[in-house]
Amino acid sequence: MVDLEKNIQYIKGVGPNRATLLNKLGIFSLKDLITYFPREYEDRGNSKKIAELTDGEEALVYGYPVGRINEVRIRKNLMISKLIVRDETGSMLVTWYNQGYLKNIFKPNVEYKFYGKISRKYGRPEMNSPVYEEKSLSKNTGKIIPIYPLTYNLSQNVIRKIIESGLEEVKEKLEETLPEYILKKYNLYDYNTAIHQIHFPETFETFRLARKRLVFEELFSMQLALLSLKNKYEIKKQGIKFSKDVKMSEIIDKLPFKLTKAQLRVLEEIDKDMESTKPMNRLLQGDVGSGKTVVAIISAYKAVKSNYQAVIMAPTAILATQHLESFNEILKGTGIKCELLISGISKKKKEDILKRLENGEIDILIGTHAVLEENVVFKNLGLVVTDEQHRFGVRQRSIIVEKGKNPNVLVMTATPIPRTLALILYGDLDISIIDELPPNRKKIETYAVTKNMEQRVNNFITKNIEEGRQCYIVCPLVEENEEINAKSVMEIYENYKNNVFPQFRVEYLHGKMRPKEKDEIMDRFKNGDIDILVSTTVIEVGVNVPNSNIMVIQNAERFGLAQIHQLRGRVGRRRISIILHFKISRKFTNY
Amino acid sequence: MKVISETNDGFVISEKDLQLRGTGEFFGTKQHGIPEFKIANLFEDVAMLKQVQGVALEIIDKDPLLESKENVLLKKLVDDKFKSRIEI
Numbered sequence: 001m002v003d004l005e006k007n008i009q010y011i012k013g014v015g016p017n018r019a020t021l022l023n024k025l026g027i028f029s030l031k032d033l034i035t036y037f038p039r040e041y042e043d044r045g046n047s048k049k050i051a052e053l054t055d056g057e058e059a060l061v062y063g064y065p066v067g068r069i070n071e072v073r074i075r076k077n078l079m080i081s082k083l084i085v086r087d088e089t090g091s092m093l094v095t096w097y098n099q100g101y102l103k104n105i106f107k108p109n110v111e112y113k114f115y116g117k118i119s120r121k122y123g124r125p126e127m128n129s130p131v132y133e134e135k136s137l138s139k140n141t142g143k144i145i146p147i148y149p150l151t152y153n154l155s156q157n158v159i160r161k162i163i164e165s166g167l168e169e170v171k172e173k174l175e176e177t178l179p180e181y182i183l184k185k186y187n188l189y190d191y192n193t194a195i196h197q198i199h200f201p202e203t204f205e206t207f208r209l210a211r212k213r214l215v216f217e218e219l220f221s222m223q224l225a226l227l228s229l230k231n232k233y234e235i236k237k238q239g240i241k242f243s244k245d246v247k248m249s250e251i252i253d254k255l256p257f258k259l260t261k262a263q264l265r266v267l268e269e270i271d272k273d274m275e276s277t278k279p280m281n282r283l284l285q286g287d288v289g290s291g292k293t294v295v296a297i298i299s300a301y302k303a304v305k306s307n308y309q310a311v312i313m314a315p316t317a318i319l320a321t322q323h324l325e326s327f328n329e330i331l332k333g334t335g336i337k338c339e340l341l342i343s344g345i346s347k348k349k350k351e352d353i354l355k356r357l358e359n360g361e362i363d364i365l366i367g368t369h370a371v372l373e374e375n376v377v378f379k380n381l382g383l384v385v386t387d388e389q390h391r392f393g394v395r396q397r398s399i400i401v402e403k404g405k406n407p408n409v410l411v412m413t414a415t416p417i418p419r420t421l422a423l424i425l426y427g428d429l430d431i432s433i434i435d436e437l438p439p440n441r442k443k444i445e446t447y448a449v450t451k452n453m454e455q456r457v458n459n460f461i462t463k464n465i466e467e468g469r470q471c472y473i474v475c476p477l478v479e480e481n482e483e484i485n486a487k488s489v490m491e492i493y494e495n496y497k498n499n500v501f502p503q504f505r506v507e508y509l510h511g512k513m514r515p516k517e518k519d520e521i522m523d524r525f526k527n528g529d530i531d532i533l534v535s536t537t538v539i540e541v542g543v544n545v546p547n548s549n550i551m552v553i554q555n556a557e558r559f560g561l562a563q564i565h566q567l568r569g570r571v572g573r574r575r576i577s578i579i580l581h582f583k584i585s586r587k588f589t590n591y
Numbered sequence: 592m593k594v595i596s597e598t599n600d601g602f603v604i605s606e607k608d609l610q611l612r613g614t615g616e617f618f619g620t621k622q623h624g625i626p627e628f629k630i631a632n633l634f635e636d637v638a639m640l641k642q643v644q645g646v647a648l649e650i651i652d653k654d655p656l657l658e659s660k661e662n663v664l665l666k667k668l669v670d671d672k673f674k675s676r677i678e679i
Binding site: 035037176177178179181182186198211212214215216217218219220221222223224225227228 | 668
């Protein structure tokens with residue numbers, strides 16, 4: 001048996017230093033290593049004769065060096081090594097830049113392999129900066145070579161070698177993960193073959209088959225897991241039937257604003273679920289500002305008036321606090337008691353809340369992950385609302401659900417997942433969509449500008465701040481590495497604070513900060529004590545600062561469209577305008 | 592970038608995004624609870640996704656708790672999925 005959990009450090013060719021780098025790639029164990037799949041491949045499999053080479057292609061050529069390398073110094077920092085290589089059909093010129101060490105490497109009368117890009121100038125083919133090897137050795141040429149994604153400071157060659165030794169350890173010893181009958185029926189590679197062929201495919205056909213098997217397994221296990229989960233909910237007895245006598249319209253009619261058609265439609269769907277015996281499991285999608293919170297409030301109203309408790313889970317303390325304010329405002333005069341449970345509150349206060357929750361004095365509990373704790377006990381939990389799905393995993397959702405007897409579940413998200421995809425990904429949830437913004441919300445104005453308009457953008461920001469507005473500066477996530485992201489935030493922050501806007505109050509926010517610090521900054525921004533907030537996408541999750549009206553997104557090309565859309569929604573509340581700053585300077589950025 | 596300055600409809604944008612970037616990058620960062628795939632690409636592999644959905648449905652229909660002997664490995668796959676770092 002192979003120990004797939006074996007620490008990566010003890011794989012041949014790794015050691016402590018490389019292990020640290022591999023850890024950054026998310027590779028900790030032998031299993032992680034062998035499932036770190038190539039991004040693409042280079043075909044170094046089929047050799048070509050020199051006479052057949054065409055301009056622009058990448059090719060593998062077998063040939064003998066003619067004479068020695070000739071070094072040509074073009075200028076101080078540029079030296080070209082030239083070597084003539086011949087085979088039985090002709091000769092080609094091979095060149096490298098600044099590779100002085102090559103000078104005495106090639107032996108006459110030894111056949112070498114060269115792999116590189118061909119250019120045909122003046123009739124004679126040239127190969128620039130090829131990889132090369134003696135023909136008798138076979139490591140970097142002569143087959144389909146995998147290219148791995150992100151490698152930090154590890155070269156492709158090194159990571160390839162490490163993966164090779166990983167594969168050597170598991171050779172033919174991996175346990176099969178799919179049942180025989182599935183492999184047969186769907187004509188899939190066994191696991192050992194698939195893993196080996198995905199890294200070092202013999203042909204493109206074996207690559208295709210290996211990928212097919214692995215994709216099958218990945219998607220299949222996700223589907224099975226989702227279906228099992230759904231089953232778990234459905235098999236479980238009956239859900240709660242909320243009272244038909246409690247009408248949502250009681251509260252809707254009292255609202256100081258009119259709901260959109262989309263909101264009403266969604267509420268109808270929720271109402272139907274709540275009154276049926278089947279426990280509701282519904283995903284509520286809607287853009288930032290489309291009014292998901294009020295839908296949650298109305299649903300909670302119905303639950304409470306039917307003599308059940310409701311819980312609202314938000315991903316951050318500040319968001320939970322914001323929800324509490326909205327709930328209290330809308331439910332004013334209904335006698336419904338809402339409380340806030342976040343990790344920051346005093347022990348005494350917490351004990352008090354827990355006590356009153358258990359004996360049913362609290363109707364609606366709003367909180368963060370803190371509500372998941374074991375000592376949080378409800379008297380009669382009937383409705384679970386989780387806000388911003390992506391912060392709460394399926395597991396957390398099931399913990400909170402266990403606190404009631406088959407409570408109804410409403411999951412809210414602002415991530416606009418295409419419906420086709422949502423149906424598959426959230427196989428365990430029914431879906432409601434609010435696809436309409438309240439009429440009083442102005443369209444967000446979005447401008448794509450380039451670096452050379454920066455001065456104008458800055459003038460515009462200055463003008464707005466002088467009028468009492470606030471501004472977000474969003475920095476790109478360079479990699480999934482918080483340290484680097486924090487650094488880029490700090491650089492931009494320093495520049496804005498010291499050089500660009502020394503007259504304003506500039507602060508920063510990034511993922512490396514402690515939750516408490518983050519909340520503090522957000523609080524100050526919300527209260528208007530900060531004019532310009534430089535941050536990574538930590539603001540992506542639902543905090544509204546109504547007074548902020550400009551968002552500058554730096555290097556916007558690094559973000560996904562959906563992400564930009566969600567980001568700009570942040571300034572949407574009472575927007576005046578917004579700028580997306582596409583500093584298209586990819587080639588010149590160094591953060 | 593034209594798309595983003597011309598529409599405010601999140602769904603139009605996300606369809607486009609998916610098309611342009613594939614799911615790997617679509618969801619951008621780890622903070623999304625949406626499954627991250629090591630090898631599958633939801634845009635390229637839609638056909639496969641539909642196929643496995645059918646296969647999975649059929650199996651779960653017959654053996655809801657994956658208790659039969661022939662499905663031992665599948666049970667393990669599902670359990671691993673719930674345990675793994677990658678959220679479903």
